[in-house]
Every structure is written in C-alpha cells, then in structure tokens.
Amino acid sequence: MLQSANSNLASSKRLDIAFQQCINPACAATYEARSVRTSCDRCGDLLDILYEWDRAEVPKQMNEFEAMWGRRYDPVRFSGVWRFHELLPFCGQDEIVTVGEGQTLLQQTDSVGKFVGMNAGKLHLQYEGMNPSGSFKDNGMCAAFTHACMMNAKRAACASTGNTSASLALYCSATKKMKAVIFIGSGKISYGKLSQALDYGALTVQIAGDFDDAMIRVKQISDELGIYLVNSVNPFRLEGQKTIMFRIMEALRWEIPDWIVVPGGNLGNSSAFGKAFAELKQLGLIDRIPRLAVINARGADTLYELFERRGVRWNGGQVDMDPIRQYYDELDRTGAKADTIASAIEINRPVNLKKCLRALEGMDGVVRQVSDQEILDAKAQVGAGGFGCEPASAASVAGAKMLRREGVIAPSDRVVCVLTGHELKDPTATVAYHSADQEMFNKVLGSRGVKKASHANRAIAVPNELDDIIKAIQLYS
Numbered sequence: 001m002l003q004s005a006n007s008n009l010a011s012s013k014r015l016d017i018a019f020q021q022c023i024n025p026a027c028a029a030t031y032e033a034r035s036v037r038t039s040c041d042r043c044g045d046l047l048d049i050l051y052e053w054d055r056a057e058v059p060k061q062m063n064e065f066e067a068m069w070g071r072r073y074d075p076v077r078f079s080g081v082w083r084f085h086e087l088l089p090f091c092g093q094d095e096i097v098t099v100g101e102g103q104t105l106l107q108q109t110d111s112v113g114k115f116v117g118m119n120a121g122k123l124h125l126q127y128e129g130m131n132p133s134g135s136f137k138d139n140g141m142c143a144a145f146t147h148a149c150m151m152n153a154k155r156a157a158c159a160s161t162g163n164t165s166a167s168l169a170l171y172c173s174a175t176k177k178m179k180a181v182i183f184i185g186s187g188k189i190s191y192g193k194l195s196q197a198l199d200y201g202a203l204t205v206q207i208a209g210d211f212d213d214a215m216i217r218v219k220q221i222s223d224e225l226g227i228y229l230v231n232s233v234n235p236f237r238l239e240g241q242k243t244i245m246f247r248i249m250e251a252l253r254w255e256i257p258d259w260i261v262v263p264g265g266n267l268g269n270s271s272a273f274g275k276a277f278a279e280l281k282q283l284g285l286i287d288r289i290p291r292l293a294v295i296n297a298r299g300a301d302t303l304y305e306l307f308e309r310r311g312v313r314w315n316g317g318q319v320d321m322d323p324i325r326q327y328y329d330e331l332d333r334t335g336a337k338a339d340t341i342a343s344a345i346e347i348n349r350p351v352n353l354k355k356c357l358r359a360l361e362g363m364d365g366v367v368r369q370v371s372d373q374e375i376l377d378a379k380a381q382v383g384a385g386g387f388g389c390e391p392a393s394a395a396s397v398a399g400a401k402m403l404r405r406e407g408v409i410a411p412s413d414r415v416v417c418v419l420t421g422h423e424l425k426d427p428t429a430t431v432a433y434h435s436a437d438q439e440m441f442n443k444v445l446g447s448r449g450v451k452k453a454s455h456a457n458r459a460i461a462v463p464n465e466l467d468d469i470i471k472a473i474q475l476y477s
C-alpha cells in the first residue's frame, strides 16, 4: 500500500493504518505517517492524512462516542479531540499528548438568531474560545504536537497572527516536551495573544513584515534548522480540527445541521470540516452532509475573489492555477496588503486554498466577505446574547446574516456559526467599539472604515457623589 521513499522499518512494529498522500489526484504520491513533511516531495502540493479504514476499529454509529465521554477519568477520553481518536487514528493511544483541549460549548441563542434573521431555536454558536489557550487552534495543535513528539522533535515553530503561537507556546510550556519558536509580524498582533506567547516562555521572533512575510520565513527557517513546523500546512493539524464538527454533532444528539458557517483565514478549519464530513459519509456514519459557508473579511478576501468572482473550483482536483497566479501577481504589483480589524483572518495568501476548494465542492459551499463594520456589529450581538468572541470569529455571524438576507440560508435552517476565539483575545477592539471616547474609536476603528457603533454599550460618567450616582442608575436602568 505504501510506496514511501524513506520507509522507516523501526516503526513498523506498530500497526500503522495512517499514511500521508498528496492531494493532487494526478500525483497521489504517498508517504509514511511517521515522516515530517509539509508538502509533496514530487509535485509540491499539500498533503492529506489518510487511513486504511478497513483495518481500523471504527464505531458503527456516532452515538457510540457517548460512552467515551463516560470515561473522562482517562485524559485521552476527557479530551474533546482524542475522545474521537478512532476517527483520527494516526498514533497509538500511548503516544497521545493532551492538555484537556476541546471542552467547548454549543449555545443556542435566539437574540443573536433574531439579529441574523433566523426563526427561534435555529441559530447555534460553537464556542471554540473555551479551549485552554482560548482559540480553536488547540484542536489542531494537540494533533500536530503529538506527531512532533512521535518524530522526536526538540523544537517546533510557527508563523502566526497570534492564536497559533499562543497554542503552540501553551503545549510547550504545559508538557515541557519541546521549545516553541514563533514568528509574528510587527504591529499587528493583539496584546491578548502576544501576552500568552511571552508568558508561556516561547522564543518570540518579531520580524519587520506582515503574516504572509512571516509565513515565508518560518518555512525557510524550519527547513534550514530542521525545526518541526506546526502551521496549518501541517496536515496533522487538520486531523484534530475535524473534531469540532464531531462535537457539534454530539451536542445536537448526532443530528446534522443545515449550515456550518466559519471565518476563513488560512482555511485550515474549512478544509478540516470538509474532510471530516467526507470521511463520516465514506464510513457510513452519516447520510447527509451540511452546507459550508466560509466568510472572509473584506480587507482579506482572496477566497471570495477567487471562488465567487473568478470561478476557481476544485474541479475533481484539476484546479485551474492561472487565475490564482494572476490574482497573486496583481496583489504583488499593487503592493496590496491584507487589512482588517479581524487580525486572525488578516491573510492574503491562504496556505490551504486548494483543500478549501475541495471542501466547498464536497459541502456545496459558498463564500462571502463582510466589512469590519459588519464584523464589529455582529460581535457586539454575540457579546450581548452570549459569551462574546474576538473580531475574526464574529465574521461567521455577520456572514450568516448576509446569507439570510440574500435568501441563501432559510429562516428555518439549522445554522451553526463557529466562534473561533475568545472574547478576551482582543479587548482593544471591544473597548474601542463600546467607548464614548471618540479619539479612541477613531484611532482603533475609524481608520478601518468603521463609522458607528450601533450596538455600543457605553459606560456612564458620573461625579463621585452619592446622589448623582443614584440618579444615574435610576435614569439608565
């Protein structure tokens, strides 16, 4: 089955049913799961982690996973990722690294539902900010980190808009299994995220450039120095991120929603979701696949531009690369840089573009772009009707609202918006939105074309006098 050039006999004692395979069907080269690569040696395309499912022990029904949750004294089954180990079986149970990731919540909220335009009971928010490092990235990091440990890596690196580095730094600090080396662009990263990397003790390299620049450098450095790369070009990350979909199904008692709506940055999440549902269908564990909506920020809308405007499709794996190259040339020529308040999706060259095109095909998907104004208004609604989220996450709610308005989503559809990061990741954006201080509003948001904060909850200023305070409370409550 495997025709890997560098098969490693030492590891063949273990019953390995996983392997890596090039996503380009015309190449389809395979490699050992126990090897480190971020692209195909032969053609340079992205890699998938695939399994010989007929040799795997997979439950016959999804509800068999409920019994795993009953075994939460076992750290592997406590984890919201590894509870589903049978659906990402690239490692032995004894090799799994976990810090208790994936204890996340699906909240049904009618106030946000009303804002989006949904019937009562139909809008759900999946809070991935509840993860240990405060974003969905922990789902994928525990899988990549496990693989890094299987490969005896001593250092791991990533380029990051903030959350990937926070997650890697946390796995390094909590497990002491390796040293984190993180690359960030200058001036873009939010303090919430930067503070995590510094506090967890990661070696933090701030280069003069943006995320796309940092991404190019980290690839070069990890090749040069043999450092394990955990960016989402790492196919193991996506295996862990599949479990976000499993947990949504679990919360819905294994029913399939009609729509999954997710913000799109490097497109790892959307790619992973597509793979999750394709595999469940292949395994006969589900009979229907939900539709996918990927939401770009207007200031970083490469996927929208290519998919909706220039008609680029997966096309059975024969992606027409010409319009993609042409678009990237245009970006270079005009010196266009990604620019949005939603810093986690401020990315112009999404590394998982082709995998995302495949997911859009498999899930009958659509792509939309929303303005920073729409993102912040949606974010304020999530805060007022739920547990809050960071700006990038609210793109999903703003996108759902747009699709509802267009009639693409029906008011009776069951919709799940994935909220990718915690409210406290970026307090600057939140405070600027709610602030009565026009100067702060203009500085943080006005420069991005945000005109007004329609859903602002302003603090009221009162003199330090009992009577005045009582009057103010009676007036406003």
Ligand SMILES: *Cc1c(COP(=O)(O)O)cnc(C)c1O
Pocket: 135, 136, 137, 163, 164, 232, 263, 264, 265, 266, 267, 268, 269, 270, 344, 345, 390, 392, 393, 420, 421, 422
């Ligand atoms: C990384 C990140 C995204 C983008 O996810 P991709 O998988 O790269 O598309 C969105 N929101 C938050 C909060 C993130 O940290």
Ligand SMILES: [Zn+2]
Pocket: 022, 023, 024, 027, 028, 029, 040, 041, 042, 043, 044, 045
């Ligand atoms: Zn290939």
